[in-house]
Amino acid sequence: MILWASSGTLDPPITDQAAETERVWDLFLYLAYGVFAFVLILVVYVVIRFRRRDDRLPRQKHYNIPLEIAYTLIPFVVVMGLFAVTFVTVRAIDETDENPELTVHVTAFQWQWKFEYPESGVTVIGGADSDIAELVLPAKTSVLFEMESLDVIHSFWVTAFRFKRDIIPGRSTSFSVDIGDAAGAYPNAGVCAEYCGLDHAKMQFSVLVLEPDDFDAWLVEQASDQSSEQPVEQAVGS
Ligand SMILES: [Cu+2]
Structure with missing residues (x-):
């Protein structure tokens, strides 16, 4: 499932607009792969690094401000970036040609x-x-x-x-x-x-x-x- 790419089973894009749509799709797809890989690495790290060895709790820590700012700001920037790309592309695709051939x-x-x-x-x-x-x-x-x-x-x-x-x-x-x-x-x-x-x-x-x-x-x-x-x-x- 992970290796499936947008060009798999569909006909290839045959219009300029289709190529633009496909570019946006691929951007979302590969960013999602990146997020998936990052989360997977973190989960595997935590599972191995903090697995239970005895009854002692790991060091407890609250309020890491820089970390909290980072994990709020980075997804926000990613989502706004995807929004901007989508908005520009949809507008371009939606434009009706007044003088078609x-x-x-x-x-x-x-x-x-x-x-x-x-x-x-x-x-x-x-x-x-x-x-x-x-x-x-x-x-x-x-x-x-x-x-x-x-x-x-x-x-x-x-x-x-x-x-x-x-x-x-x-x-x-x-x-x-x-x-x-x-x-x-x-x-x-x-x-x-x-x-x-x-x-x-x-x-x-x-x-x-x-x-x-x-x-x-x-x-x-x-x-x-x-x-x-x-x-x-x-x-x-x-
Ligand atoms: Cu019908």
Whole structure:
């Protein structure tokens, strides 16, 4: 358990924001390891050094002022430092990009996802059981997600973003990310993270990050495919 590190079983972080979150996580993790090791050493020392040999009590001593100041001040400084780092990072991650290179509109509903690319009119919808939705994104691009729910509270969570956000009916929420040089397939990397009813567990989706040129080609292909189909809107909310 001690050796587990944040990069173990999760997909690697694929956005700049995810990398920042991971840095904060690692800072907390390794500081916690340090505190754990320090306390363990003290406990082992006391257990061995002051183990019972006869009925005499060890030397009793009260009020070591410098020591008390030290063990109050050091944790205080550590906690304030972690607070400051967290505050700065959360603010940076929360900043919404006003001029994103791509906007994706996310609609959550019981119990699937719809991803729309408004600039090109392309829509992706997850279907029943086997047909899991795929969120396709370009690498090295800033993306704004605008999200809404058609029914209950859902939560959009892509583990490789190290980020989740609730989607509340009647309210439009947004966040933005800068996708890194992370072309690749991330199967089942996305889930709904808010229990939303019977088939909540089926609200999984995959993430596919394409090189920008491949992404443009994908959009063109989807746009021409979809213009020859009947409107996909009918599939939602029925
Ligand atoms: Cu849901």
